[in-house]
Amino acid sequence: MTQQPLRDTKQKILNAAIYLFNSKGYAGTSVREIANRANANVAHISYYFKGKGGLLEYLVSHYYEGYIQVIEENYSLLKYGNAHTVLSKIILDILNYQHENRQLSRLVYREVTVDSVLIREVMTTYLTKEKYYIKSVIDQGIEEGYYRKGFVPHMIIQLRSLLHTPYLQPQYMSEVLHIQPHEAYFVHQYYKELKIWLNSLLLENQSLEGKLVAVR
Incomplete structure (x- = not known):
């Protein structure tokens, strides 16, 4: 009871x-x-x-457990499809996860910029896993001939920045750009723009785009 x-x-x-x-x-x-x-x-x-420290640790860990699960579930699909389709789906599902947990996303991404024992642990666990999965997908895309050869860490930096920025600068988006990231339509529109970026950054040959499975 x-x-x-x-x-x-x-x-x-x-x-x-x-x-x-x-x-x-x-x-x-x-x-x-x-x-x-x-x-x-x-x-x-x-x-x-x-205490308060344990509360913050719980929030950050709980967030990243769900975040990594989103990536892992899509990573397992590599055996069934091409890397570009999988990476596109990872991006879409991360955007949806962030939107569903937008206040917590804002808190966690801001805390990750602060040097602390907690964040160092996050770096060596959750964020190391994130890097492994994303790098593996991009590397496979290069092997498959879909992606151009490049310095993968730089690609990961750009991808993470594009994914996380809406939740690091919500006031700028709403008050200066007049974009409302809390609205449902934001994820759909932003994902379309990210797909354009992804294709221009990674695709070895732009003519390959039409041959890839579209993720809607």
Whole structure:
């Protein structure tokens, strides 16, 4: 009888932390403020997360577990299709994942720019896996003759920047460019532009584009 209320309390704490960490910053947010916004007791935060640091660690780890799962599920499709189709699907699914978790995406991507023990652990686990999968797909695309030869780390930098920027600069997008990344149509339109970039950056021969399986 008490399990559901406890689960609800945990989720309220997570939601409150995401909001406050985004609006006030991690350092500027107190455990008591999180508890008050979640209508919970400070002791609940200690019980579930062992404090504010554990709460941030949970949010970042939980986000990247889902993020890597999206990539892994598509990576497994390499045995059935060409690398370009798989990479296109990875991009689309990451965009959808970010959109579904947009407040958390904003928080996590901002925290990754800060040097800390937590982020170093993220770099050596989740982000190393991300690099492995993306590099493997691009390398296979080169072997298949779809992609031009190039310095793959630079390609990965550009891809990650294009994927993450909407959630690192939401105010600039909404107030200067008048683009609303929280709207459902944003993912569809942005994906179309990313496909144009992907084709221009990677394809060895632009005439190959029409031969590849389209991802809708």
